[in-house]
Amino acid sequence: MLQLDPFCPHDQIILFGRICAGCNTEIGHGRFLNCLNAFWHPECFRCHACNLPISDCEFSMSGNYRFHKSCYKERYHPKCDVCNHFIPTNPAGLIEYRAHPFWIQKYCPSHEHDGTPRCCSCERMEPQDTGFVALNDGRKLCLECLDSAVMDTNECQPLYLEIQEFYEGLNMKVEQQVPLLLVERQALNEAREGEKNGHYHMPETRGLCLSEEQTVSTILRRPRFGTGNRAMDMITEPYKLTRRCEVTAILILYGLPRLLTGSILAHEMMHAWMRLQGFRTLSQDVEEGICQVLAHMWLLTQLDSASSSNVASTSSSASSRLEKGKRPEFERKLGEFFKHQIESDTSPVYGDGFRAGHQAVYKYGLRRTLEHIRMTGRFPY
Numbered sequence: 001m002l003q004l005d006p007f008c009p010h011d012q013i014i015l016f017g018r019i020c021a022g023c024n025t026e027i028g029h030g031r032f033l034n035c036l037n038a039f040w041h042p043e044c045f046r047c048h049a050c051n052l053p054i055s056d057c058e059f060s061m062s063g064n065y066r067f068h069k070s071c072y073k074e075r076y077h078p079k080c081d082v083c084n085h086f087i088p089t090n091p092a093g094l095i096e097y098r099a100h101p102f103w104i105q106k107y108c109p110s111h112e113h114d115g116t117p118r119c120c121s122c123e124r125m126e127p128q129d130t131g132f133v134a135l136n137d138g139r140k141l142c143l144e145c146l147d148s149a150v151m152d153t154n155e156c157q158p159l160y161l162e163i164q165e166f167y168e169g170l171n172m173k174v175e176q177q178v179p180l181l182l183v184e185r186q187a188l189n190e191a192r193e194g195e196k197n198g199h200y201h202m203p204e205t206r207g208l209c210l211s212e213e214q215t216v217s218t219i220l221r222r223p224r225f226g227t228g229n230r231a232m233d234m235i236t237e238p239y240k241l242t243r244r245c246e247v248t249a250i251l252i253l254y255g256l257p258r259l260l261t262g263s264i265l266a267h268e269m270m271h272a273w274m275r276l277q278g279f280r281t282l283s284q285d286v287e288e289g290i291c292q293v294l295a296h297m298w299l300l301t302q303l304d305s306a307s308s309s310n311v312a313s314t315s316s317s318a319s320s321r322l323e324k325g326k327r328p329e330f331e332r333k334l335g336e337f338f339k340h341q342i343e344s345d346t347s348p349v350y351g352d353g354f355r356a357g358h359q360a361v362y363k364y365g366l367r368r369t370l371e372h373i374r375m376t377g378r379f380p381y
């Protein structure tokens with residue numbers, strides 16, 4: 001700040017010529033600030049965020065805007081989407097955070113090791129102020145995924161019909177009646193171990209196409225979510241599979257959103273179709289790859305129909321936690337995510353298999369690709 005002597009003619013000339021850079025009027029007598037190569041009425045030197053005068057000696061700039069240091073931090077320093085605190089700087093003084101590649105959820109690196117749960121469907125981390133629901137088998141589900149989740153065997157039957165129609169539309173009708181059962185994680189893993197040569201998706205199996213006679217614990221009635229968002233009152237029942245053909249049942253993990261359940265189902269149906277059509281045992285990448293191609297194709301039909309008609313899905317679960325208008329929007333985003341997951345899978349079996357199969361179908365069509373697989377056990381190049 002300058003000290004001015006009002007009786008010094010030189011100073012007065014300068015003083016009366018000075019214009020405040022904030023309000024563009026003459027500064028006149030009284031206090032003023034000299035900063036950023038300009039003069040200001042103290043009340044005109046304001047923060048761009050809160051609009052209050054800045055009287056501290058230190059302030060922050062962004063472009064031509066001035067901020068209180070605290071207001072600047074509030075606006076520009078990234079906050080963690082999990083704990084809602086500012087993301088801490090690392091020992092090198094840099095702000096280092098993790099972000100989910102699809103959802104762009106930002107979080108402190110520490111949450112990767114501090115036991116913060118992720119949604120078993122969309123993979124987002126549980127924010128500390130919004131509880132996810134806990135399924136009986138240790139999985140957690142976010143409320144948005146819960147909204148379209150398929151929770152029991154009965155509830156899944158309309159979706160099963162849709163997938164059957166999808167296969168019929170491709171001229172690949174599955175003639176045999178294969179039971180579809182929704183199960184818990186443990187029942188799925190047990191059934192997997194009961195198969196002689198099962199294909200399964202690491203790290204977590206979400207669906208199975210069974211060939212052996214087994215007894216499976218199926219979910220008869222969906223759970224309610226009680227205090228602390230815990231699942232309760234779920235009813236399961238043993239279901240004895242009998243072998244009438246090459247496929248005894250399709251099992252799907254319960255509690256996943258309709259679009260994920262449907263894409264897993266489309267995948268498992270392809271295993272069933274090939275087995276019933278008498279395809280030989282294929283290498284894993286061809287077998288899983290072509291099944292992923294069908295899952296991906298089904299997802300595309302869902303995304304297309306959502307964008308053309310903008311009609312909400314036919315899922316019957318709809319425990320309407322969100323307003324009606326919001327649901328299709330999130331469901332669509334979720335569909336994009338599942339599609340992205342299939343496309344960007346890094347595993348040699350599911351990922352590379354999908355990409356090779358997708359390319360073959362793009363080039364030769366599904367029918368010719370399948371014929372080629374049947375004859376040679378390989379994708380056509």
Ligand SMILES: [Zn+2]
Pocket residue numbers: 020021022023024025040041043044
């Ligand atoms: Zn002013």
Ligand SMILES: [Zn+2]
Pocket residue numbers: 047048049050051052067068071
């Ligand atoms: Zn401010």
Ligand SMILES: [Zn+2]
Pocket residue numbers: 080081082083084085107108111
């Ligand atoms: Zn955090």
Ligand SMILES: [Zn+2]
Pocket residue numbers: 119120121122123124141142143144145146
């Ligand atoms: Zn989720």
Ligand SMILES: [Zn+2]
Pocket residue numbers: 199200267268271288291
């Ligand atoms: Zn598979």
